[in-house]
Amino acid sequence: MENSTFNESLLTESFTLNGPASNDEISKIPHVEMLPSDYIDFLKLGNGGHGSIGEEHLIVFRADEISQINQAAAVERFAPGLLIFASNGGGQSYAFDLRDKDIKIVKFYDFDLGDEEPFFCAISFNGLLMYLIEQTT
Template sequence: MSTNFQKYLKSLDLNDPADPNVIRNVEDQLGFQFPIEYVNFLLHSNGGEGPIGENYLKLWRVDDLIEDNEGYSVEEFAPGLLIIGSDGGDTAYCIDTRSKEMPFVSMPFIGMDLDEVEPCGPTFNECLKILYTELNDD
């Protein structure tokens, strides 16, 4: 299992690992498989939160993804995106399922719209790296 993400998440308060059966059940309900790096993260930690570089990151538990996305009406306002976490404020971090590569993107919670989507990294690890190193100019 690749754990390249660990170096970026050293300061986060991480949850216990997700149950592989729960991951598969959520994937089945959503109708797609998560990117492998994200699955590897979930098998290491079922979400968590804390500082990442000079930013803040809250990654949601896999068992909360469906209910939380429904609560934010993501399918209505930004169909094809799956929110997996946030910056603890007004920015949502998502998997973009509209593309077979399923890159990671960000968008605002307020004014949620596909026109507001910004690339955050082609893979989970790359997204974490960008959050850790490159978004420190806020």
């Protein structure tokens, strides 16, 4: 788990945060102990949210939605070791890749789940936001 705090300045004014997640909600996320600390900090600030990051749309799921979303997508069957936590709302998902000891954030098209190797984006939640911002420059 990376030791960093969430950098709130990476969020744009058009990104709407939900209310903060409780420790109980966060503790129910599968493999929570492996997730980057900046992502956990984000959830404590806002239990998910949606809006623009750069020119990309990002939907970060609420802590209490993550298990259900991963079950509905059959992630454990088609792409074991991934944990979906966000989407662009247009068929592309973002997931924590838990297959190695060095956790990373990857993206993939939903229809490719399990067929193609996901694309590396970042090693932290802050890094994902910076990656999305840089996609527009």
